[in-house]
Amino acid sequence: xxxxxxxxxxxxxxxxxxxxxxxxxxxxxxxxxxxxxxxxxxxxxxxxxxxxxxxxxxxxxxxxxxxxxxxxxxxxxxxxxxxxxxxxxxxxxxxxxxxxxxxxxxxxxxxxxxxxxxxxxxxxxxxxxxxxxxxxxxxxxxxxxxxxxxxxxxxxxxxxxxxxxxxxxxxxxxxxxxxxxxxxxxxxxxxxxxxxxxxxxxxxxxxxxxxxxxxxxxxxxxxxxxxxxxxxxxxxxxxxxxxxxxxxxxxxxxxxxxxxxxxxxxxxxxxxxxxxxxxxxxxxxxxxxxxxxxxxxxxxxxxxxxxxxxxxxxxxxxxxxxxxxxxxxxxxxxxxxxxxxxxxxxxxxxxxxxxxxxxxxxxxxxxxxxxxxxxxxxxxxxxxxxxxxxxxxxxxxxxxxxxxxxxxxxxxxxxxxxxxxxxxxxxxxxxxxxxxxxxxxxxxxxxxxxxxxxxxxxxxxxxxxxxxxxxxxx
Amino acid sequence: xxxxxxxxxxxxxxxxxxxxxxxxxxxxxxxxxxxxxxxxxxxxxxxxxxxxxxxxxxxxxxxxxxxxxxxxxxxxxxxxxxxxxxxxxxxxxxxxxxxxxxxxxxxxxxxxxxxxxxxxxxxxxxxxxxxxxxxxxxxxxxxxxxxxxxxxxxxxxxxxxxxxxxxxxxxxxxxxxxxxxxxxxxxxxxxxxxxxxxxxxxxxxxxxxxxxxxxxxxxxxxxxxxxxxxxxxxxxxxxxx
Numbered sequence: 001x002x003x004x005x006x007x008x009x010x011x012x013x014x015x016x017x018x019x020x021x022x023x024x025x026x027x028x029x030x031x032x033x034x035x036x037x038x039x040x041x042x043x044x045x046x047x048x049x050x051x052x053x054x055x056x057x058x059x060x061x062x063x064x065x066x067x068x069x070x071x072x073x074x075x076x077x078x079x080x081x082x083x084x085x086x087x088x089x090x091x092x093x094x095x096x097x098x099x100x101x102x103x104x105x106x107x108x109x110x111x112x113x114x115x116x117x118x119x120x121x122x123x124x125x126x127x128x129x130x131x132x133x134x135x136x137x138x139x140x141x142x143x144x145x146x147x148x149x150x151x152x153x154x155x156x157x158x159x160x161x162x163x164x165x166x167x168x169x170x171x172x173x174x175x176x177x178x179x180x181x182x183x184x185x186x187x188x189x190x191x192x193x194x195x196x197x198x199x200x201x202x203x204x205x206x207x208x209x210x211x212x213x214x215x216x217x218x219x220x221x222x223x224x225x226x227x228x229x230x231x232x233x234x235x236x237x238x239x240x241x242x243x244x245x246x247x248x249x250x251x252x253x254x255x256x257x258x259x260x261x262x263x264x265x266x267x268x269x270x271x272x273x274x275x276x277x278x279x280x281x282x283x284x285x286x287x288x289x290x291x292x293x294x295x296x297x298x299x300x301x302x303x304x305x306x307x308x309x310x311x312x313x314x315x316x317x318x319x320x321x322x323x324x325x326x327x328x329x330x331x332x333x334x335x336x337x338x339x340x341x342x343x344x345x346x347x348x349x350x351x352x353x354x355x356x357x358x359x360x361x362x363x364x365x366x367x368x369x370x371x372x373x374x375x376x377x378x379x380x381x382x383x384x385x386x387x388x389x390x391x392x393x394x395x396x397x398x399x400x401x402x403x404x405x406x407x408x409x410x411x412x413x414x415x416x417x418x419x420x421x422x423x424x425x426x427x428x429x430x431x432x433x434x435x436x437x438x439x440x441x442x443x444x445x446x447x448x449x450x451x452x453x454x455x456x457x458x459x460x461x462x463x464x465x466x467x468x469x470x471x472x473x474x
Numbered sequence: 475x476x477x478x479x480x481x482x483x484x485x486x487x488x489x490x491x492x493x494x495x496x497x498x499x500x501x502x503x504x505x506x507x508x509x510x511x512x513x514x515x516x517x518x519x520x521x522x523x524x525x526x527x528x529x530x531x532x533x534x535x536x537x538x539x540x541x542x543x544x545x546x547x548x549x550x551x552x553x554x555x556x557x558x559x560x561x562x563x564x565x566x567x568x569x570x571x572x573x574x575x576x577x578x579x580x581x582x583x584x585x586x587x588x589x590x591x592x593x594x595x596x597x598x599x600x601x602x603x604x605x606x607x608x609x610x611x612x613x614x615x616x617x618x619x620x621x622x623x624x625x626x627x628x629x630x631x632x633x634x635x636x637x638x639x640x641x642x643x644x645x646x647x648x649x650x651x652x653x654x655x656x657x658x659x660x661x662x663x664x665x666x667x668x669x670x671x672x673x674x675x676x677x678x679x680x681x682x683x684x685x686x687x688x689x690x691x692x693x694x695x696x697x698x699x700x701x702x703x704x705x706x707x708x709x710x711x712x713x714x715x
Contacts, residue, residue, distance in 0.1 A: 328581070329557050332605075333603055334606060338583070340599060341596055341599065345592055349585055349587060351584040351585075352582070354580055361568075364570055379580075385574070387538050387541050388537070388566045388567060388568060390566060391566060421660075446661060448660070449535075450661060451539075451658045452670065472534055474675075
């Protein structure tokens with residue numbers, strides 16, 4: 001069919017009219033809207049095919065799905081275009097030019113007569129793709145220049161507006177773009193201004209992607225805006241039920257989820273939860289959201305609920321059963337408890353520690369990244385360490401009998417402690433590659449009441465040694 | 475006749491205990507804390523797990539001594555590989571030191587909070603969670619109503635809870651099974667060598683539900699509790715004197 005002139009025809013008011021013609025047919029003077037009989041009279045060998053209702057939409061949809069390989073956000077713009085949001089995609093094909101070439105070439109080799117353009121706004125890209133003659137790539141912020149020489153219909157205007165423009169002699173965008181907005185509005189209505197603003201990037205043009213980029217998303221539009229906590233609860237319950245059924249069938253569990261509430265005043269309020277372990281249990285996730293409900297401010301009302309699960313992970317249902325009732329860090333009940341606590345008091349209040357390979361006491365433990373992370377090294381037990389370690393060592397006044405002897409008396413918070421027994425010193429060198437300062441000589445001392453402390457002298461014993469209290473032993 | 479009466483009273487006492495929600499562990503599940511005479515102070519001669527204990531501390535030194543005593547008990551409770559939640563306001567417990575008490579510090583989850591109210595909320599939620607071996611919380615004030623809530627939570631889950639009351643202003647009564655006070659005692663040199671000996675505490679059981687309050691000297695030596703007899707103590711004192 002590549003070298004043959006062909007047209008699609010459809011009956012219209014007792015006539016058979018051409019709805020679309022291929023480029024070869026067009027060069028022979030055939031255009032859509034012409035009567036099929038006339039076209040046949042002009043050319044020989046014209047293939048006439050029946051137009052099937054909705055066929056082009058279906059075809060475009062399929063093409064759009066195919067285009068997802070180039071960008072996750074693709075949308076169909078009837079009757080004949082596809083819009084791709086290519087932010088951050090082109091570098092994979094080595095720049096915008098190569099990217100564009102690749103798409104157009106692929107489409108052309110599969111037999112489509114495709115044109116493409118890249119611009120900051122949908123409007124400009126559409127205009128250049130359809131009517132542009134110079135370059136298909138419009139540089140950043142150059143929309144106005146790109147549009148100037150294009151015909152007025154490049155702005156995706158309605159037919160009556162177009163006719164009016166033509167009647168008044170405004171054939172190109174250049175001819176009316178300078179006219180004050182109020183005048184344009186009076187003559188041609190809001191539609192023209194909107195399209196112009198959209199093409200120039202003044203007005204936002206939202207698109208609904210063919211396939212949502214977040215794979216686990218549930219929407220719940222409300223018949224009427226809701227305001228009460230109870231209604232929000234019901235919404236969350238419904239959303240969770242549908243998303244959890246889906247997750248369960250795919251063997252996945254939520255790690256992070258966000259509830260977006262679209263309010264009627266145009267703002268979005270969000271509530272997020274995260275779990276320590278993938279979960280598709282409605283009751284557990286509902287509990288986590290339940291702690292957040294008070295933070296959702298419905299204002300005048302919420303008209304749309306959107307539940308997104310940006311982070312999911314595979315969970316093994318068999319394994320879950322295995323762990324139930326077994327105490328330890330793998331316990332599901334424990335993970336659920338920690339999720340709940342994190343929801344109320346914040347995840348940064350919960351700590352778990354692992355041994356770190358440092359002798360310096362403040363650095364000898366590190367935070368565990370996850371609940372199930374196991375220690376890479378063993379816990380050191382050789383040296384006495386206090387059960388309570390002060391976050392910052394506190395200076396104390398100390399008397400020692402002889403230099404380098406353990407202290408005899410020390411005063412802490414105005415109270416004198418007479419030391420009866422002492423162990424030490426244990427010298428801990430500062431890690432000079434991490435910070436500068438003196439080493440510490442630690443002594444474990446016991447006062448006359450049997451209370452035990454961890455004292456250290458900073459640096460060598462000189463004229464005015466500095467002593468600190470760093471911890472308490474049991 | 476008198477014997478029969480005593481038996482009846484004993485049985486009634488046991489029944490009442492059960493109705494109060496106090497369920498002692500069965501002999502098969504009995505955990506060996508090695509506390510000897512102290513365990514005898516409790517009903518049925520069993521150290522009560524699955525309930526809430528309260529430890530009174532006047533200062534940081536006592537709080538540390540209490541921490542040591544509790545850690546010794548936790549080592550037994552966590553034997554089965556369970557995890558433990560430590561809720562505190564101070565957040566100065568040093569995990570490495572727990573290893574010396576036979577606890578795997580990485581199985582301990584610490585929660586650092588700022589308000590008593592939050593501590594109580596977390597404590598209650600944690601006590602409801604049967605997946606934990608024990609829950610320890612450090613706070614300053616707890617009243618009867620709040621402690622009752624905690625007690626009700628453990629009756630379902632059988633988790634053991636410990637409350638460390640630091641610098642409590644008024645000593646109100648609570649629904650806890652036992653109230654302890656642990657104070658440091660001067661240690662004894664090991665084999666007459668100079669230096670610091672094993673930690674030694676004066677363990678005082680101030681109040682216990684249906685048991686006998688008492689006062690003991692306990693030493694933590696070599697990973698076990700060791701009760702120091704009064705006579706030995708007197709002997710040692712004499713030696714020192």
